[in-house]
Amino acid sequence: MLHSLTLLIIALLIPLAHLSKHANQLYEDLLYSYNKSVRPVSNTSQPVMVQFGASLIRIIDVNELKLWRRRKFVPTLGSNPIRQ
Numbered sequence: 001m002l003h004s005l006t007l008l009i010i011a012l013l014i015p016l017a018h019l020s021k022h023a024n025q026l027y028e029d030l031l032y033s034y035n036k037s038v039r040p041v042s043n044t045s046q047p048v049m050v051q052f053g054a055s056l057i058r059i060i061d062v063n064e065l066k067l068w069r070r071r072k073f074v075p076t077l078g079s080n081p082i083r084q
Helices: 002-030
Strands: 050-059 065-073
Touching: none
Parallel strands: none
Antiparallel strands: 050 065
16 A cells, blocks of 8 residues: 555656746746846936835744745836837
8 A cells, every 4th residue: 555655746846847847947947147246227327216124913922933025126127118
């Protein structure tokens, strides 16, 4: 019984490994020439304003607490596709 269950699990996991290969290839194709040091802004001398806030949900213990984090920014870079 255990042998049959093991074979069934392996048979179900093989297609997932194949999908993972395609996902990795897509990731590599999309981010091959990606430069992390480039800021996507229209004017590099202008700062990007980022707001960060937190609110206390509950105190679980003296050394541990849970909270919600809120982040907000206004993206100034937009797209204007060329219409033909």
